[in-house]
Amino acid sequence: MSEETFTATVNLLEGVTVEAESRGHKIIMDEPEKMGGTDEGMNPVELTLCSLGGCLSICASMFAKSCDVELNDFSVELEGDIDLSGFKGADNVDPGFQDVRFTLYIDSDSPEENIKELVELIENRCPVSDSLQRNITIAGDYEIK
CATH class of the missing domain: 2.20.25 (N-terminal domain of TfIIb)
Known part of the structure; x- marks a missing residue:
């Protein structure tokens, strides 16, 4: 491991x-x-979107060669919805993202089948995307100084 x-x-x-x-x-x-x-x-929520976009972009750069994709340009636009009433304490409303959407903008002369393979690899191996999509353990503690 x-x-x-x-x-x-x-x-x-x-x-x-x-x-x-x-x-x-x-x-x-x-x-x-x-x-x-x-x-x-940026606020932490915006930074979370940026972290996801950054990770997707880095994955594209790192995996393009293995998919025989030449990237001329690559960018990601992201948006996410939060019901702020959850942050303000409303019962039965999660305080975090309800939905996150992104669009990958890929400028490449490579065959579309190679680009599709790259997109699948990006989506399957992006650590930030994976972390946002599944339950992970978050453990906190505190100390009084």
């Missing part, structure tokens, strides 16, 4: 603005002003 552990640290800065760091790379997350933030960065 080839298991890899990834790590990240997130610190609340001010209001609802947070700084996330992993492997020395940092990003700022915030909420739009209409949701109480200062709009200094």
